[in-house]
Amino acid sequence: MTVAINSINSIHDVPAVEGDYWTWRGQNIYYVQAGKLQSDKPPLLLVHGFGASTDHWRKNIHQLQENFSVWAIDMLGFGRSSKPAWEYTGNLWREQLNDFITEVIKQPTVIAGNSLGGYACLCVAAEYHQNVAGVILLNSAGPFSDTVVKKPNTLKKISGWLFRQNWITYFLFQRLRNKKNIRKTLEKVYLDSSAITDQLVEDIYRPSCDEGALQVFGSVFKSPQGEKVDELLQKMQCPLLNIWGEADPWMRSKERGEKFKQYYPHLTEVYLKAGHCPHDEVPEQVNDIITQWINHR
Incomplete structure (x- = not known):
């Protein structure tokens, strides 16, 4: 499905592409x-973050479909995909994406x-x-070996125990899925x-109402x-592009960027100037960077 770009006043107002x-x-x-397969360009698969879905890529699909065959997918447990009571790990999403x-x-x-x-994409690659x-990683999650505490202290042991309690998980889930708290x-x-936008808040809230969403969260x-x-x-063999929203309060982008270069020095x-989700916050910049990189990788 292709949406006419000229019919949209702002990229922040573009509708989501209907899926299957x-x-x-x-x-x-x-x-x-969306978009047609180009003989000289590979397809592009977009993978959302925690609590998001294919809807979070609507602004990117809207423009990238002009140059690529663009796909986006809801990982198992998120968006409109099923939410079975399974163990959710990088390995599970790796197999799904592959x-x-x-x-x-x-x-x-x-x-x-x-x-x-981003972490799921790394697992596949x-x-x-x-x-x-x-x-292509956009403020990718996942720990490095040297940031993992070998022997957790008492505070970490207590917090780990708390997160394993069903009543704590339920309380956190109900609090976080509140629309006002989503916006905050x-x-x-x-x-x-x-x-x-109100649409962004709704896109994040809606899947949290699905049966099984609480179990996935836990x-x-x-x-x-x-x-x-x-x-x-150290196992990867393909070109890598790192796009960082440098104002991300959840990640020290510059510090993480240096770690990526340490282990994969030939990356781009x-x-x-954006936060944790640069593809949604400054989509036109991100779309241009992705297009240029794929065309010249």
């Missing part, structure tokens, strides 16, 4: 596709991920070289508050950590 469902391991996985590339896109793909989605033509959180992680915090970012980078990196 793919069955994976007996579960419904929602995805969208199978989607193999079964649906059917050719090597550039994968782009924000936050948790580290394991399935043949399916990944390049990786976004105001903390977006540098430009004008990008925080599982993400209770599941064991996967491979560290430096371990994944760009710092933007």
Whole structure:
């Protein structure tokens, strides 16, 4: 589905692309596709962060569809995809994304991920070289080995125990999914508050009402950590672009950027005046950077 760009007054007002469902391991996985396959360019798969969905990429799909075959997917447990009572880990999403590339896109793909989605993309690229033509990370999540505490102190032990308690998980989930609190959180992680629309709040709130959403939320915090970012980078073989919103209060972008360069020195990196979700906050800048990088990688 292609939306006429000239019919939109502001990129922040573009509608989401209508999607479809793919069955994976007996579960419904929602995805969208726009644009036509270019013989000289690989497809592009967009992967959202924690609590987000394909809707978070609407502004990027709107422009990128002019130059690429663009796909976006709701990871299992998020968006419009099923939310079974499974253990949610990087390995699970790695298999989901790789199978989607193999079964649906059917050719090597550039994968782009924000936050948790970035970590999932790293997991795919580290394991399935043949399916990944390049990786784009936007304020990617995931710990490095040297930031992991070998022996947690008493405070960390107590907090770990708390997060394993169902009543604590329920309380946090109900508090965080409140629309006012969703907006407050976004105001903390977006540098430009004008990008925080009622539609954005609704897009994040809506999936939290689905059956199984609470269990997914709890599982993400209770599941064991996967491979560290430096371990994944050492297995990768494809081009890497790092896009950082330098005002991200959740991540020390410059510090993390240096760590990425330490383990993957030939990457390309760009710092933007934005917060944790630069693709949504300054989409036109991000779209231009992605286009130029893919065309010249």
